[in-house]
Amino acid sequence: MRPSLPVLVLAGALLMAGLGGSGTASAADAGKAKLLAGRSGCLKCHAEDKAKDGPAYREIAARYKGNAEARAKLIQHVTSGEKVKFADGHEEAHAIVKSTKAEDVANLVDWILSLDGGAAN
Numbered sequence: 001m002r003p004s005l006p007v008l009v010l011a012g013a014l015l016m017a018g019l020g021g022s023g024t025a026s027a028a029d030a031g032k033a034k035l036l037a038g039r040s041g042c043l044k045c046h047a048e049d050k051a052k053d054g055p056a057y058r059e060i061a062a063r064y065k066g067n068a069e070a071r072a073k074l075i076q077h078v079t080s081g082e083k084v085k086f087a088d089g090h091e092e093a094h095a096i097v098k099s100t101k102a103e104d105v106a107n108l109v110d111w112i113l114s115l116d117g118g119a120a121n
């Protein structure tokens with residue numbers, strides 16, 4: 001495997017992290033994000049396009065469209081285990097992303113936020 005690819009991915013993630021919450025992050029690595037979502041058990045409750053126990057990612061993206069706080073808020077959401085309310089009214093601690101790498105978590109959140117609007121992934 002060539003060493004340059006991970007370095008580029010890392011650089012990209014750091015660059016996006018540096019840009020903060022401004023604009024939509026359409027440069028998210030979708031493949032990597034989906035892999036992490038799968039590995040973290042997120043897809044048991046979420047899908048890109050349809051509601052399961054949790055809202056569709058596309059719906060979340062739509063809800064936060066144009067919100068400059070979205071990125072930081074969602075990173076907090078998927079790393080803190082904060083309480084969430086389910087459709088049946090019960091509450092439990094939300095799942096936590098199974099990665100300790102800030103750039104991987106940010107990439108997953110950027111991918112979710114990119115699902116609103118035209119991004120072709």
Ligand code: HEC
Pocket residue numbers: 037040041042043044045046053054055060073074077078084085086087094095096097098108112
């Ligand atoms: C056991 C079911 C379940 C699992 C597993 C789960 N979620 Fe959720 N998630 C929910 C529910 C329910 C909500 C809605 C909370 C609300 O609207 O208050 C939610 C909301 C969210 C939101 C929106 C939060 C907000 O502030 O609007 C994001 C983003 C999210 N989940 C991402 C993830 C990721 C990433 C994972 C994997 C680490 C994951 N979820 C795993 C049930 C789940």
